[in-house]
Amino acid sequence: MKKISILGSTGSIGTQTLDIVRINNDVEVVALSAHKNIDLLEKQIREFKPKVVAIWEEADAKILSDKVKDLDVKVCFGMDGLIEVASVCAADIVVTAVVGMIGIEPTIAAIKAKKDIALANKETLVCAGHIIMPLAKDMGINIYPVDSEHSAIFQCLDKNNPIKKILLTASGGPFRGFSKKELENVTLEDALKHPNWSMGKKITIDSATMINKGLEIIEASHLFDVDIDDIEVVIQKESIIHSMVEFKDNGIIAQLGTPDMKLPISYAIFYPERRYISEERVDFSKLSTLNFLKPDLDVFEGLKMAISAGKKGGSAPTVLNAANEWAVDKFLNKKIGFTDIPRLIGLAIENHQFKENPSLEDILSLKQWTEEYLERIKI
Template sequence: MKSLSILGSTGSIGLSTLDVVRQHPEKFNVASLAEGHDVNLLAEQIKEFKPDIVSVRDEDSAEQLQELLGSDKPEIHWGIEGAAVVGAAEGSDMVVSAIVGAAGLVPTIRAIQAGKDIALANKETLVVAGQLVSDLVKQHNVTLLPVDSEHSAIFQSLTGHRAEDIERIILTASGGPFRQTSASELHGVGPEKALKHPQWSMGAKITIDSATLMNKGLEVIEAHWLFDMPVEKIGVVVHPQSIIHSMVEYIDGCVMAQLGAPDMRAPIAYAISWPERCESGIKKLDLTQVGTLTFEQPDMDRFPALRLAFEALKAGQTFPAVLNAANEVAVAAFLDKKIGFTDIPAIVDKTMQEHDAYAPSSLEEYLAADKWARDKAVAMTV
């Protein structure tokens, strides 16, 4: 029996994780939960999975949760510190890190410091502070397993092979809803259209990132840290059908790929049950029904966010943290209809241009770069 703590339990990854847990009561139980947006749903999860500790967004949400649960309630915390308590709580073997954005960084670090294995869906943890997190993983001898479908595919395709035999890793991207939209048309895109992803069901922030291709850029940076891969050996190809989740090319010309239906329950099930496998509940892949698989080069002129992510990774230091923070601010402003779709990468670009990078040596220095970028980006959206 593996005991799980889930950071982001009411988001899309959290819900999919709990669905896998629900299918395997003999394999998994839930020790603690943290959420940030839906207290009513968390109350339902508490009644079903009976965690010992939970965390909510703020003190008002904590009071609301207490009223919903009455006397039969777990220990309740709130805020980033509350999520960190959930991540580090005794009684869990693995933490599923699925809080969206840089808000997941501190709770994930606390979980690592507490010796918990990590199923990582929060790519921003590695984007913002990849070197620090990598060092802590080694220091505390924990296992870091990818949950993103692309990185799970790479992880599976690397198994049994030597690092020195790798030619490159290839991340696949669906291309988002605007893959065939002209540059001029992109200027008029609003949130309603951008939130209609052609393949995946995700939260609003990640869906917008997929539309700009920033999500793929963040995944490039995440892949660098997960697999100790130089930027020159990381490629991206657009694959609209989202059946091949990513690939590894070897020096002999062979390419290993992992295929499956576009359903996050598969990589989640693999991460939380590793090194075993378990039923995930996804629809089995029938290639005769898929028919055709196609591939394209990403257009970094129409979608400069991907180019900016490669540039941030190459520049290193605090640039990835600044890239991520500015993007989070710009996406939020776009969803609030304060800026246009093409303003998102423009704000990120300008914020990076104005940044004086440095080599951070502590969590506080990474967080300082994050705050600087947020303040700078916010000033551009008003």
């Protein structure tokens, strides 16, 4: 029986993880966490009977405790609650599906508790990859990527041959082919209409700006120990090829499939076994073409900034990520425009005090500095 803990169980990745649990009778959910969706978390508690759950706000924890007082479950809250869910002794593997830098501390706690990680929280490696990867090696645990692109790369690896180049695919989002001028007029509703994937709001906006792909470049460099210069972004607009690996003989191995996150989630949980998911598959008789494009870095400035931050390293990726989280939240609340997102990220990176090798405390302080700086300046 595989026992799992899920950080972010009410979000897109978390709910799909529970869908996988439903079709496999040898998986037990031992802990769950959610940000603020009390009603859905209560339903999950009643269905899966975890021993520990966490929700962010103390007031919500009190409400939830009252709702599930008939059940044998411990309700926690805040960062301490997330850490308890991540390090619960019964878990074999922790699915880290929370959004944002909030995932760093519980992921570190899970690794220190010697839990394997099914990683869907890219910000953990973007900001703290230089801490996370050595720690995982020291503790002897595995990090299995859940992002579709990183899962694809993982599936294409050849243990006998090192990677020459990673070809990281992108759909191009809803604004593929747009000019800079056209981007100035896009609305929140436009940005939330992803052509291929069904995802949470934050990652959907990140896909629209293509900053998501920049974050994935940094994540891939840590996961697979590859230089940023050896990672190339290729727009594959049908989202059938999820990424490719090129070897020194110029041979390229690709992973293909429908745009469905259940495959990488299942592969991470059950690796190296492949489990049944659904009947949906790529029908090559109906797939007439696969289209490839090069991303326009002058139009999608966020992607260009992310590549630059990844090359610089140190504190730059943390400030990039923190500024993006802040700006996307403002955009989702219609406080800023779409093109303000990369503009504000650029200002934060340019004006922060660079650190070569930031500690966890530095990373958390940089997040606070970034948010306070962006609140101070005139948007």
